Amino acid sequence: MNSSDLMHHFTVDCVVFGMDSHELNVLLVQREFEDPDNPGNIIKDYKFPGNFVSFSEDLDVAALRVLRELTGISDIYLEQFKTFGSLTRLSNPKDRAWLKTILPIELKRILTVAYFALIPIEKAKQENLSSRAFWFKISDLPTLPFDHPEILKSAQKAVLSKLYQDPVVYELLPEKFTLTQLQKSYEGIIGQSLDKRNFRKRVSNLPYLISLNQWQQNVAHKPAQLYRFSKNIYEQTKKDNLYFST
C-alpha cells in the first residue's frame, strides 16, 4: 500500500431546508449534461449543491463556499451531519458522465461530507438566488442522483435529532413570525401535525419566545400577533434536559 493509494477525493454536499408559509422545501441545483446512453440527448436534472474540497480548505469553510458559489446564499445556519463513503455511490453511468464534465479524470470513489442548512425561504430569495438553484416542496421532490436520496433521509433525521437539543426551528423563520408559522415549522421537521391549543400552551412557557406588540397586516383574517426568538434568553435559561428513550 503506497501513499497515493491512500488519497481520496472529497466533496461537501448541502441539504438546504427552507420554510415557506405552508411546508418545508429543499433547495436543489440543476445539472445539465449529455446522456452517455443516448449521445446528443441533454439530460437536465437536480441534485444537492455540492462540490470538491481543496486540500487547503477547512471543511466548514468549503461548505459555505460551495453553497455560495452554487446557489448565491451566504448567510445561513449550517451543520455537518454525516460523511458518506460507500464504494457504490458513483455506480450510475449517468452520474459518472456528469462528473467528467466537471473534473475530466476517472474517479474511483468520492467521499462526501454532508451538511444540512436551514433558512427562511424569503430570506434566501433576497440573497439573489442563482438561476440554477430551485426550491422544491419536500413532499414533491424530483428523483435525485448518486446516493442523494439516502443523504436526504439522513439529513431529515439529523435536523429532527438536532431539534431535540436546540430550538433550531428559529433558523427557518424570519425575525418576526406568528405562532402558526412556528407550529408549521415544527410540524415540517417532525413530520406530524400538532394540536394548536396544546402547542400554544407549551410554547407560551418558553422564556425566549418574545411576544411583540405587533400584528400581521393586510391579511384577510384576524391578524396574528408577531413574536421573536431571543437567543440571549435562550442561552441564559437553557437547561440540559434529562430524559431517555423509551
Add this chain to the structure above:
Amino acid sequence: MNSSDLMHHFTVDCVVFGMDSHELNVLLVQREFEDPDNPGNIIKDYKFPGNFVSFSEDLDVAALRVLRELTGISDIYLEQFKTFGSLTRLSNPKDRAWLKTILPIELKRILTVAYFALIPIEKAKQENLSSRAFWFKISDLPTLPFDHPEILKSAQKAVLSKLYQDPVVYELLPEKFTLTQLQKSYEGIIGQSLDKRNFRKRVSNLPYLISLNQWQQNVAHKPAQLYRFSKNIYEQTKKDNLYFST
C-alpha cells in the same frame, strides 16, 4: 486547481467507550516514537485507535478493520458521528514526527471520520485485547494528541444524543445485568447521578427490559436480580417520541 489539489488523506478514528462496574472508560492505544525536539528520547503516549483508509474500502468496514487491528476487538457497536478536517489538526510537531514513522511522506492535512463504539469492558477483555491497548477511566484520561480532546467531547455528545433516540446503554452491558449496572451506565453517559427509586420506577415500565428469575451470586450483599434487554420487543414497541427542546 488541478486534480491532485483535490485529493486528501483520511483516516478513521474510534472512540471506544466501555462500562466497568463503576464508570465509563475509554480505550486508547499507545504510540511510541522518538521526540523530534530531543533526539534519542522516546515518547510514549496514548491516542484513539485510528488509521488510514484505503481507496477501495467502505468507511464502516475500515473502522471495524482498524479497531480489530489495533485493539483486537471485533464484535462491537459502532457508529459514525462526525468528520474532522481542520487545517490545524496536524500542527503539533510531535504528532507529525509520529506520523512519519507510520507513513514516511510529508502530509498536509488528514481528514478523519470519527466513530464512537460501545462495549462492556469484560467482553472486550475476553476478545484478547492487544498489548498496546489500554482502558482509562473517563475521569482520569492522559493528555491526548492531535484534536483528540475535541473528538472525545464530540463523541460524548454524540452518544448522549443517540441515547435520546435509542436505548444504546444496553450496548455497554453484558447480556445479563442488574438495575444498578443499568443505572450506572445511564449516569455515565448523561454525566449526572439519578435517584435510585425513581430510576427503577421508570425502567420498570419499559416493556423490553425483561426480568429474569436469576440473581447475582457470590456477592457480599443482598444479591441483585438480573435482567436482559429484548431487542425484539424494543423494535416492536418503540414509538417516536414527540418532544422538543425547551
Add this chain to the structure above:
DNA sequence: CCAAAAGTGTTCAACTTACACCCATGT
C-alpha cells in the same frame, strides 16, 4: 355576509420529583 385563520380553557390521566428505611448476603 362570507371565508379564512387567530385565539382561547377545562378536565382527566400520566408522569416527575423528593425523600428514608429495612433486607439479604459474605466475611
Add this chain to the structure above:
DNA sequence: ACATGGGTGTAAGTTGAACACTTTTGG
C-alpha cells in the same frame, strides 16, 4: 456483628392529551 449494596412506596406538583367555539379582518 458489620459492611455492602438491593430493594421498596407515597404524596404533591407538573405536564400531556383530547377536544369546539368565538373573534377579527379583507373581500
